[in-house]
Amino acid sequence: MQCERLRLFFALDCPSGLASAISHWRDGLHLPGRPVATDNLHLTLAFLGSQPLTRLAELRQVAASLHLPGFVLHLDRLQQRRNGLLYLAPSQPPEALLTLADSLQQALRELGIALDERAFHAHLTLMRRCPRRPAAAAPSFTWTVDHFCLFASQQASQGINYHRLQQWPLLPQAHAAESDAS
């Protein structure tokens, strides 16, 4: 059978209004390269790679066991890697984002899943094969994050498709603040 395995990752899916605004801003920079489709804009929390379908139940259990607060993410940096990846990042990643990524990654490692050894680096990829970064670009996007998702990534003839398999809520921020205070 063809689909006994899936290429999986946990991520924050960029809300459609914000994704349109980010794409519009990016397109206005008129940069050469390969833009990420608006519907595909996301921020990866943990990349699992190819996994057997039989693992899905335990992955869902891990995600459901996290009771963590939502947060507001300010994407205010435009950065570029030497390989031509152009991305948005927060100059100050919220503690709650780091806790979410760390908690997920730790729970996945406890299941025996090998993850990237590099430290988590919050970023939202805008383009690939982009040779330069406009120094004067000053992005300022605010993203209220209230859930996270498990995605399956599939290469199709017209490009990559991300299928949202399931999403899990994060706790309301006010509620989280009350829990911290008690």
Ligand code: ATP
């Ligand atoms: P393509 O590889 O075709 O350019 P993509 O990178 O968007 O497309 P995937 O390779 O399936 O699609 O990756 C899904 C997400 O996981 C992306 O955000 C990608 O940056 C991230 N990712 C992929 N490989 C790794 C890895 N080894 N470590 C950490 N994150 C990864």
Ligand code: MG
């Ligand atoms: Mg990739």
